[in-house]
Amino acid sequence: MIESPPPPSATSDELTTDGGRNEFGENLRKLRKDKKMTLADLATASGIAASTLSRAERGLLGLTYDRLSQLADGLGVDMAELFGTGGASFQKNSISVARLGEFELQTTPNYTYEMLFSDVWGKAMTPMAGVVKAHSRLAFDDFIRHPGQEFVFVQSGQLTIYTEANEPVTLQAGESAYLDSSMGHVYTSAGDEDARILVVCLGRGDSA
Amino acid sequence: MIESPPPPSATSDELTTDGGRNEFGENLRKLRKDKKMTLADLATASGIAASTLSRAERGLLGLTYDRLSQLADGLGVDMAELFGTGGASFQKNSISVARLGEFELQTTPNYTYEMLFSDVWGKAMTPMAGVVKAHSRLAFDDFIRHPGQEFVFVQSGQLTIYTEANEPVTLQAGESAYLDSSMGHVYTSAGDEDARILVVCLGRGDSA
DNA sequence: AAAATAAATTGCGTATACGAAAATTGTGTG
DNA sequence: CACACAATTTTCGTATACGCAATTTATTTT
Incomplete structure (x- = not known):
């Protein structure tokens, strides 16, 4: 997991322990918007308050396991996708073909x-x-x-x-x-x- | 992710909101023991207090994203494996063979x-x-x-x-x-x- | 068996997650 | 531009995560 640069206002505590939650938050907002959901929609789907979701998306808090689990359910994804490690960067709607002899031996x-x-x-x-x-x-x-x-x-x-x-x-x-x-x-x-x-x-x- | 049955002593709050953290805790303990680590070893490796790890393993608390991230680093696994979605229950050291015509058409x-x-x-x-x-x-x-x-x-x-x-x-x-x-x-x-x-x-x- | 040591759990104070309600910002329409 | 409504963020009180030190339990050594 590649960490994004710390925000300029980060405290020293955040610098050492935030463990990539800014990146997580960005991924979360992207997933939500890809599905055309507002914070309120996702709050309803997941059972997590919209205010909490907003803060998570901005990296202002780190969600607990229970909330993460609710979130995955609400978004209809598995945990791996939620963390952007399960092929989230695989091209959607793609098909690639390997022709005979196409690749270098x-x-x-x-x-x-x-x-x-x-x-x-x-x-x-x-x-x-x-x-x-x-x-x-x-x-x-x-x-x-x-x-x-x-x-x-x-x-x-x-x-x-x-x-x-x-x-x-x-x-x-x-x-x-x-x-x-x-x-x-x-x-x-x-x-x-x-x-x-x-x-x-x-x-x-x-x-x- | 297949949820384990709730423990008999679960409170009604746990039944509705714990989001599988007992299962998570069991998986965590298994991963730790597979690596022959004590709670103190993992505490050192992850920077998370042994008491917190103990409670997480017993499903008494839900770790935050930051702690989960530290844990994955400390265990040398990715997040997917931490959640038991990456083949954690696949038989170690196994090889299975599919013979011609072996499986029902x-x-x-x-x-x-x-x-x-x-x-x-x-x-x-x-x-x-x-x-x-x-x-x-x-x-x-x-x-x-x-x-x-x-x-x-x-x-x-x-x-x-x-x-x-x-x-x-x-x-x-x-x-x-x-x-x-x-x-x-x-x-x-x-x-x-x-x-x-x-x-x-x-x-x-x-x-x- | 008793003693020593290692490992895990508990107690308690502090920090932070969390939700509901209020406030602010953003967007669309006339 | 003003207004209405939607969406997001902020405020504040409560619940829970978290770490350190003490205690208990488990294991090893004598």
């Missing part, structure tokens, strides 16, 4: 892959398509890890997934797996052929 | 598809695999919409995507699209052949 010793939609801002999912050149777990110095979850689909070939907490699993073409990506994992091709896979990571992920 | 007039990993709790992404039987937009009474984002990959055939805010786009096999799923959208097969697609929705989504 990235090559490592073990993989050749494209980061699909690398130019799309605010994505909550990171799709990648590519080929697994590694045919042995020994090709890897260590497991790959990143916070979140990961979906992998085998388009062709056979894929073996090694993880630090489970027995290896082997997938045929058309099969898929869903895993905790914070757990160490690596992907290897399991047959003579290099497996072709599609991977979707949650958030900005560098996958195996 | 669901059939509508326009699609035949499997909800992959339908038995996996706490998934942030909902993968679906299937066939698009509709060859015309006229097959649909209305657009499909659900909050969030959606990734669609064409395995075979040709797919045309109609959206309420953009010109239709047609994808070949191996191509994909990423879209705002709150915008009305439908998928149709574009050639003689029924297109085979893989769809990943953010969250629990019913896709087109």
